[in-house]
Amino acid sequence: MAQKLGSQTYLLDQQVYVLAGAAIVGKKEGDGPLARYFDDIIDDEYAGEKTFEAAESRILRDTYFKVLEKSGKAATDINFVLSGDLLNQCTAASYAFRDADVPYFGLFGACSTMSEALILGSLLIDSGAADNVVCAASSHFCSAERQFRFPLEYGSQRTPTSQWTVTGAGAVILGTEGQGPRITCVTPGKILDEGIKDANNMGAAMAPAAADTILAHLKDTGRSCDDYDLILTGDLGSFGSTMLRELLKRNNIDLKDKHNDCGTMIFDLEKQDVVCGGSGCGCSASVFSTYILDQFSQGLLKRILFVATGALLSPTRTQQGESIPGIAHAVCVEA
Amino acid sequence: MAQKLGSQTYLLDQQVYVLAGAAIVGKKEGDGPLARYFDDIIDDEYAGEKTFEAAESRILRDTYFKVLEKSGKAATDINFVLSGDLLNQCTAASYAFRDADVPYFGLFGACSTMSEALILGSLLIDSGAADNVVCAASSHFCSAERQFRFPLEYGSQRTPTSQWTVTGAGAVILGTEGQGPRITCVTPGKILDEGIKDANNMGAAMAPAAADTILAHLKDTGRSCDDYDLILTGDLGSFGSTMLRELLKRNNIDLKDKHNDCGTMIFDLEKQDVVCGGSGCGCSASVFSTYILDQFSQGLLKRILFVATGALLSPTRTQQGESIPGIAHAVCVEA
Numbered sequence: 001m002a003q004k005l006g007s008q009t010y011l012l013d014q015q016v017y018v019l020a021g022a023a024i025v026g027k028k029e030g031d032g033p034l035a036r037y038f039d040d041i042i043d044d045e046y047a048g049e050k051t052f053e054a055a056e057s058r059i060l061r062d063t064y065f066k067v068l069e070k071s072g073k074a075a076t077d078i079n080f081v082l083s084g085d086l087l088n089q090c091t092a093a094s095y096a097f098r099d100a101d102v103p104y105f106g107l108f109g110a111c112s113t114m115s116e117a118l119i120l121g122s123l124l125i126d127s128g129a130a131d132n133v134v135c136a137a138s139s140h141f142c143s144a145e146r147q148f149r150f151p152l153e154y155g156s157q158r159t160p161t162s163q164w165t166v167t168g169a170g171a172v173i174l175g176t177e178g179q180g181p182r183i184t185c186v187t188p189g190k191i192l193d194e195g196i197k198d199a200n201n202m203g204a205a206m207a208p209a210a211a212d213t214i215l216a217h218l219k220d221t222g223r224s225c226d227d228y229d230l231i232l233t234g235d236l237g238s239f240g241s242t243m244l245r246e247l248l249k250r251n252n253i254d255l256k257d258k259h260n261d262c263g264t265m266i267f268d269l270e271k272q273d274v275v276c277g278g279s280g281c282g283c284s285a286s287v288f289s290t291y292i293l294d295q296f297s298q299g300l301l302k303r304i305l306f307v308a309t310g311a312l313l314s315p316t317r318t319q320q321g322e323s324i325p326g327i328a329h330a331v332c333v334e335a
Numbered sequence: 336m337a338q339k340l341g342s343q344t345y346l347l348d349q350q351v352y353v354l355a356g357a358a359i360v361g362k363k364e365g366d367g368p369l370a371r372y373f374d375d376i377i378d379d380e381y382a383g384e385k386t387f388e389a390a391e392s393r394i395l396r397d398t399y400f401k402v403l404e405k406s407g408k409a410a411t412d413i414n415f416v417l418s419g420d421l422l423n424q425c426t427a428a429s430y431a432f433r434d435a436d437v438p439y440f441g442l443f444g445a446c447s448t449m450s451e452a453l454i455l456g457s458l459l460i461d462s463g464a465a466d467n468v469v470c471a472a473s474s475h476f477c478s479a480e481r482q483f484r485f486p487l488e489y490g491s492q493r494t495p496t497s498q499w500t501v502t503g504a505g506a507v508i509l510g511t512e513g514q515g516p517r518i519t520c521v522t523p524g525k526i527l528d529e530g531i532k533d534a535n536n537m538g539a540a541m542a543p544a545a546a547d548t549i550l551a552h553l554k555d556t557g558r559s560c561d562d563y564d565l566i567l568t569g570d571l572g573s574f575g576s577t578m579l580r581e582l583l584k585r586n587n588i589d590l591k592d593k594h595n596d597c598g599t600m601i602f603d604l605e606k607q608d609v610v611c612g613g614s615g616c617g618c619s620a621s622v623f624s625t626y627i628l629d630q631f632s633q634g635l636l637k638r639i640l641f642v643a644t645g646a647l648l649s650p651t652r653t654q655q656g657e658s659i660p661g662i663a664h665a666v667c668v669e670a
Contacts, residue, residue, distance in 0.1 A: 001463030088423040094647035098660040103523040108425040108441040127462025128336030188438040312429035325433040
């Protein structure tokens with residue numbers, strides 16, 4: 001039975017293992033520094049489909065079957081899939097899992113979806129309800145760009161705080177029995193809005209939520225950053241990461257060399273013309289599901305705090321003059 | 336610890352009570368047969384806000400505070416909110432709960448959101464992680480119509496299978512201690528797609544998923560329809576309800592007089608010009624959270640199966656020629 005610590009952290013009682021992870025990404029991500037960790041790199045941005053939206057579903061679906069294969073589990077071993085994406089009506093996930101013959105919970109946490117799924121999945125396993133749960137998320141540069149900003153054909157210029165939506169999907173299987181790092185405690189986040197109205201500055205919209213959740217986690221657990229090998233945010237990018245560091249400093253927390261961000265890790269910011277780095281549900285999902293799990297298996301990581309961050313950006317509301325709420329969920333993973 | 340029954344049903348171990356429910360609806364819903372059960376009826380479709388999207392957030396937020404008030408709980412008693420809506424990026428919920436200072440999980444299950452929230456919420460309580468969880472969902476005719484179909488100003492004609500999106504929000508508090516009916520078992524659903532491409536025939540897109548989940552539930556529990564006072568679907572409307580009855584009959588299940596549908600209950604189909612009835616996340620959420628809980632408190636219901644149904648309609652994908660996946664989640668509620 002999960003035990004509540006402080007205001008919003010939950011210590012898991014059962015052994016919840018990350019049994020396996022998989023990620024399939026696009027060409028640009030395959031040109032980045034983490035290329036060799038991904039299970040597949042798709043050169044065709046349509047992934048053999050007729051539309052970008054269908055391509056994203058295809059990548060997510062293939063990632064799901066890949067993680068099943070890598071874990072040695074059958075589809076019938078999976079109690080639930082917890083998944084979501086950035087598209088309106090979570091289209092990528094809805095179509096990826098139709099007819100997959102598996103009970104499905106659709107999530108919307110924008111780019112925080114992967115850690116939202118990990119929290120709910122690990123609590124469902126802790127409750128005894130589930131033996132095996134798949135947590136998955138995806139994004140696609142082409143489907144996201146035309147939905148949130150401009151048609152690709154428009155060739156709009158990128159602003160200095162913009163990020164590049166990752167084309168890719170990541171999935172892990174959580175289970176009660178097996179090997180792999182364990183999820184030991186979780187801190188679900190609150191929605192915060194500090195008034196950022198620039199739809200090209202997601203990092204600033206998410207950094208306050210990331211700071212809030214990290215502060216809550218450290219306070220609830222009585223830990224400091226030194227208790228972690230890595231505090232890994234989802235896709236704050238370089239601007240948002242600087243802002244997070246600053247916000248935590250104001251609360252007397254020094255991240256020192258403990259912080260990294262999936263958005264700055266997945267691309268080479270010097271060479272790949274992505275401005276502040278990667279973003280999108282698929283960014284933290286693919287980095288966590290492959291590179292991070294690999295670092296655990298090599299013994300290079302012992303304990304991390306994975307904090308996927310979501311800008312709950314609604315183009316409709318920003319066009320109405322509204323600011324952008326953010327959310328961040330934290331998951332502690334230990335060898 | 337929850338116990339798995341059959342292929343996809345979970346029997347809860349702990350006492351999970353529906354402590355209180357609340358709903359706030361629009362004028363048309365307030366002219367319907369369930370008017371006296373709702374906590375508030377808003378005559379102004381803008382609910383005092385400047386846009387329909389802001390109005391929907393306002394109604395959802397007010398419903399959340401109303402259910403807190405009715406339950407006597409403080410905001411700090413709530414472990415998590417589980418909520419979602421129909422708008423792109425679940426805009427209504429994201430903005431309703433920003434700065435509400437409560438850990439939040441965003442869900443996307445289209446009109447199945449309320450039962451998706453009830454399943455996750457009851458399993459989280461069963462796991463011992465949570466003492467009190469709020470499950471909430473909303474929809475708004477004006478925000479949904481312009482997002483999914485046509486601008487209101489266009490004055491488009493309604494087709495014979497169309498439904499009317501409910502303006503309203505419903506919320507319940509689940510808790511471990513108190514009074515009220517209990518959630519005793521849950522059957523999460525799978526995504527099914529039987530090839531319906533008509534965005535004005537949601538009932539047909541959802542009925543196969545509803546039939547699939549009800550069949551799984553009855554098989555897993557070894558029960559028949561006679562074991563229930565009511566099998567309550569979310570918003571199949573009159574066309575989808577007929578289709579559900581037919582699909583179950585082909586599987587030798589006769590719903591007899593046990594079935595009703597929130598979409599046909601919330602409006603007077605003869606007089607209110609809603610064609611096949613109500614729809615939207617707010618439809619089943621508001622009916623379940625008020626009228627149904629009232630029937631329990633009066634002793635008129637002893638055991639029901641609440642099956643909110645979602646058409647995972649993506650206008651982008653239907654414009655690309657795709658069909659509409661559906662999903663349904665079942666929750667057994669007992670006095």
